[in-house]
Amino acid sequence: MKIFSTHHRIIGFGYLLISSIAVAVGTGLSLVMRLHLTWPDWSLPLHGPVLPEEYLALVTMHGTLMLFFVLTVAPQSGFGNLILPAQIGTRHMAFPRWNAAGMWLMLVALLVLLSAFIVPGGAPIGGWTAYPPLSESSLAGPGQGFGMDLWLASITLFGIAGTISAVNTLTTIVKLRCEGMTWERLPLTVWGWFTAAMLSVIAFSVLLAALVLLFCDRHLQSGFFVPANEWINGVMIPHRGDGSPLLWLHLFWFFGHPEVYIAVLPGMGLTSMVLANFARRRVFAYKLMIATTLLIGLLGILVWGHHMFVAGLNPFAGTVFSVASLAIAIPSAAKVLSWIATVWGSKSKQIRLTTPMLFALGFVSLFVTGGLSGPILAQPILDEYLHNTFFVVAHFHLIMAMAGVFGLLCATYYWYPLMFHRQLSEPLGKVHFWCTLAGAYATFLPMHLTGLGGEPRHYAQLNGIVKPANDLLSATMPMQRHITYSALLLAVSQVFFFWNILKTARQPSMTEENPWQATTLEWAPQPADEDELIRVYREPCQYGARGESFSPQWKPEIPLQHEAE
Amino acid sequence: MPTILTPPEIDRRHDRGTDRHLDVNDGDNGGRRPPTDKRTGGNGDGENWSNRPQGRRGPRERLSAARVGLFFALGGDLMFFVALVSIFFVDKSSGHFDAYGVYVHSWKATVIPEILWKNTAILLLSSLTAEIARQRMFDEKLAMDEWLGLGRPVSGRAGIWLGLTLVLGSMFLAGQWMAWRQLAAQGVFFSSSMSSHFFYLITVTHAVHLFLGIGALIGALLVLWRSRSMLTRQVLVDGTVWYWHVMGVLWVFLFALLEFGQ
Ligand code: HEM
Ligand SMILES: [Cu+2]
Numbered sequence: 044m045k046i047f048s049t050h051h052r053i054i055g056f057g058y059l060l061i062s063s064i065a066v067a068v069g070t071g072l073s074l075v076m077r078l079h080l081t082w083p084d085w086s087l088p089l090h091g092p093v094l095p096e097e098y099l100a101l102v103t104m105h106g107t108l109m110l111f112f113v114l115t116v117a118p119q120s121g122f123g124n125l126i127l128p129a130q131i132g133t134r135h136m137a138f139p140r141w142n143a144a145g146m147w148l149m150l151v152a153l154l155v156l157l158s159a160f161i162v163p164g165g166a167p168i169g170g171w172t173a174y175p176p177l178s179e180s181s182l183a184g185p186g187q188g189f190g191m192d193l194w195l196a197s198i199t200l201f202g203i204a205g206t207i208s209a210v211n212t213l214t215t216i217v218k219l220r221c222e223g224m225t226w227e228r229l230p231l232t233v234w235g236w237f238t239a240a241m242l243s244v245i246a247f248s249v250l251l252a253a254l255v256l257l258f259c260d261r262h263l264q265s266g267f268f269v270p271a272n273e274w275i276n277g278v279m280i281p282h283r284g285d286g287s288p289l290l291w292l293h294l295f296w297f298f299g300h301p302e303v304y305i306a307v308l309p310g311m312g313l314t315s316m317v318l319a320n321f322a323r324r325r326v327f328a329y330k331l332m333i334a335t336t337l338l339i340g341l342l343g344i345l346v347w348g349h350h351m352f353v354a355g356l357n358p359f360a361g362t363v364f365s366v367a368s369l370a371i372a373i374p375s376a377a378k379v380l381s382w383i384a385t386v387w388g389s390k391s392k393q394i395r396l397t398t399p400m401l402f403a404l405g406f407v408s409l410f411v412t413g414g415l416s417g418p419i420l421a422q423p424i425l426d427e428y429l430h431n432t433f434f435v436v437a438h439f440h441l442i443m444a445m446a447g448v449f450g451l452l453c454a455t456y457y458w459y460p461l462m463f464h465r466q467l468s469e470p471l472g473k474v475h476f477w478c479t480l481a482g483a484y485a486t487f488l489p490m491h492l493t494g495l496g497g498e499p500r501h502y503a504q505l506n507g508i509v510k511p512a513n514d515l516l517s518a519t520m521p522m523q524r525h526i527t528y529s530a531l532l533l534a535v536s537q538v539f540f541f542w543n544i545l546k547t548a549r550q551p552s553m554t555e556e557n558p559w560q561a562t563t564l565e566w567a568p569q570p571a572d573e574d575e576l577i578r579v580y581r582e583p584c585q586y587g588a589r590g591e592s593f594s595p596q597w598k599p600e601i602p603l604q605h606e607a608e
Numbered sequence: 609m610p611t612i613l614t615p616p617e618i619d620r621r622h623d624r625g626t627d628r629h630l631d632v633n634d635g636d637n638g639g640r641r642p643p644t645d646k647r648t649g650g651n652g653d654g655e656n657w658s659n660r661p662q663g664r665r666g667p668r669e670r671l672s673a674a675r676v677g678l679f680f681a682l683g684g685d686l687m688f689f690v691a692l693v694s695i696f697f698v699d700k701s702s703g704h705f706d707a708y709g710v711y712v713h714s715w716k717a718t719v720i721p722e723i724l725w726k727n728t729a730i731l732l733l734s735s736l737t738a739e740i741a742r743q744r745m746f747d748e749k750l751a752m753d754e755w756l757g758l759g760r761p762v763s764g765r766a767g768i769w770l771g772l773t774l775v776l777g778s779m780f781l782a783g784q785w786m787a788w789r790q791l792a793a794q795g796v797f798f799s800s801s802m803s804s805h806f807f808y809l810i811t812v813t814h815a816v817h818l819f820l821g822i823g824a825l826i827g828a829l830l831v832l833w834r835s836r837s838m839l840t841r842q843v844l845v846d847g848t849v850w851y852w853h854v855m856g857v858l859w860v861f862l863f864a865l866l867e868f869g870q
Contacts, residue, residue, distance in 0.1 A: 137673050206684050214677040218669070244684035252691035259809070264799040267695065270704060284802030285702045285714060294691060 049139035055124030065112035098503035099168035106171030129565035132221025145207035152200035209243035235312025253294035296347035310450025322389035323590030368421035393590030398472030402453035413442025434494030482533030727783035734776035741769035
């Protein structure tokens with residue numbers, strides 16, 4: 044296998060490898076955080092006790108790695124390269140060389156970020172949102188010097204690489220669909236990738252502008268994000284002008300909110316397709332699903348202010364953002380209804396509870412659980428209390444982190460035969476699923492309660508601090524222990540996954556062409572002739588009345604008769 | 609709702625799909641390349657591109673893919689400048705309360721060096737030469753001469769105009785450099801004031817884009833010189849010139865903003 048290949052499959056594997064490194068490191072960091080929160084005196088082997096500023100570095104690096112390098116890279120660029128071309132019937136991406144360049148740039152971005160651990164001062168401590176003024180000056184804390192510069196460099200590279208990848212995805216979808224692959228016939232996964240790529244192109248550029256300005260503030264004495272004459276630790280730092288941190292918040296969240304949708308949209312699309320395939324039914328309201336995908340993308344650009352309700356935003360603006368955010372619940376709910384309706388009508392004999400199906404159902408469950416707290420947070424009056432508490436952490440870990448990971452695991456189990464010509468073991472997969480589901484809920488549901496109980500985000504220690512706060516926060520300690528044990532369970536459950544992979548690696552490769560009896564084009568038999576015309580004859584997800592027969596998109600024969608809807 | 613949608617293009621090509629190798633009317637060579645493979649970049653050389661698989665349907669396909677890609681990339685890039693310009697307006701109107709509770713609005717406009725007018729004219733002129741070069745790439749007569757083996761007139765003609773664009777573009781960048789030097793001589797630097805931040809930020813980020821454009825021009829010239837494939841040459845010149853146009857128009861807006869918008 045050539046390393047410097049421009050073939051989209053190899054690039055896709057490269058992206059998945061980048062994400063695997065990031066997810067391994069990111070998980071390790073999160074476990075250290077949990078152990079420290081629960082047992083503040085615990086000392087990390089080979090390192091010693093975790094200091095408060097180190098805790099903040101852990102939070103920052105965990106968030107940056109997971110959100111950028113796992114949840115953005117793996118679904119969008121990883122599976123986007125591995126599966127998307129086959130799914131729309133093209134043999135290559137639109138710009139193979141740019142594609143390869145983007146992947147290598149992404150790897151450099153990851154390495155730059157990770158190198159922040161070993162430079163003097165260590166990793167940055169300002170959180171993945173890098174709010175000024177703390178991100179403005181190396182006086183703000185260890186890690187805010189060179190470490191923060193590396194963070195800036197890394198995210199800049201990430202933005203450029205992400206844009207390259209998104210442009211490639213968009214052009215491929217627009218120009219290289221095969222014969223007969225009309226927009227209505229595109230699988231919903233492709234719609235997810237398309238919308239996410241659209242958001243990437245728009246959002247990453249704005250982030251890049253913000254990063255450039257932050258760099259100027261840090262090194263060229265400008266003052267875009269801080270007022271003139273800022274004092275940090277008794278030192279005055281001169282800046283010119285009347286900047287405001289609020290400006291950074293606007294720019295960052297203009298990027299940040301679309302970013303969370305970039306992370307989850309491909310998973311939404313995959314969930315729709317996988318549910319339909321294993322329920323052996325059409326996707327309920329296919330066109331509406333396309334519309335809601337696009338609508339979520341559109342509204343996603345207009346709601347960034349809901350992260351800023353208590354940051355000094357004009358209350359009238361807050362109301363507008365609140366209404367827009369509540370409006371996003373409508374297309375989201377429409378999606379959930381379609382998922383449920385798709386599965387609901389499936390007769391018990393015909394539904395197939397395979398591992399990918401379970402993970403797709405898990406996605407739905409987590410999306411609902413995490414989504415319910417969204418409209419709560421989207422009301423300024425409630426957010427005033429909940430902002431910066433663990434309630435928010437619970438919200439986004441369920442809806443984004445866990446749903447996103449379930450989407451990725453669903454993709455892995457579902458497409459494994461295409462990726463490695465082997466099928467992962469079903470019994471092991473099911474054990475993996477149930478342990479992961481239990482671990483996810485046991486870890487993140489109680490965070491709602493500790494958040495309501497007053498636990499703030501980004502606090503290194505909850506007990507043994509000044510009196511009134513101590514009374515409040517140490518009351519959450521039993522729950523903290525529970526969360527930590529659950530998080531360990533969640534991490535350890537992944538052993539079943541690796542065991543499964545190792546076990547199947549030793550088996551002979553399979554020959555079955557379409558093991559899930561899927562209808563989308565990536566499962567079509569490989570044509571012997573490179574020049575053969577790829578053609579699609581119908582929408583995806585066409586199954587016979589009993590679910591046994593199905594007409595894949597690539598089969599020319601007369602479509603099956605359907606039961607009356 | 610009908611579940612099966614049959615788009616018109618499927619019906620139209622239906623018979624051709626099943627027995628495509630028998631269809632020799634219509635100048636079709638059985639889906640294979642013509643005996644002598646001299647492609648002109650047009651559709652008139654006796655091959656029916658539509659019968660080839662997606663992605664191999666001839667020049668127009670790659671060209672339009674490149675254009676679509678450029679369109680999305682430039683769309684993203686414009687968002688970068690939209691962000692900068694929005695911040696410009698935010699900062700222009702912001703102020704602060706001083707120690708006595710008096711509201712101070714401290715924005716002071718930076719005087720724009722005269723030379724930017726000349727630079728703007730040069731840049732617009734360079735867009736014109738670039739467009740002429742682009743037109744030459746699609747000139748049917750030149751293409752025909754080349755196909756007949758009469759040298760490489762397409763590369764020659766387009767190369768001259770592209771080279772001229774390169775010269776003008778470099779003059780623009782040199783002019784921008786002089787503008788920065790003039791301001792520096794007057795003691796106006798990036799860090800001098802809020803408005804000087806923007807002057808430098810906008811002109812420098814735009815100059816970086818033009819610098820990339822110069823790189824693309826050099827690349828296109830190299831390809832004109834070396835490459836034999838008409839398609840590769842067309843795609844590269846076309847993309848570079850469109851990029852150049854967009855950067856030119858963008859500059860007009862940015863310049864107007866700096867000159868009249870402060
Ligand atoms: C019904 C739809 C949703 C609504 C109304 C909503 C609302 C909110 C609000 C108001 C906040 C800010 C809370 C605060 O900081 O005080 C928030 C935070 C967050 N949401 Fe959502 N949300 C929704 C769906 C989603 C989805 C689908 C995702 C991801 C896929 C997501 C990811 C996040 C993340 C990552 C944060 C925290 C960012 C941070 O401060 O670090 N949300 N959400
Ligand atoms: Cu948001």
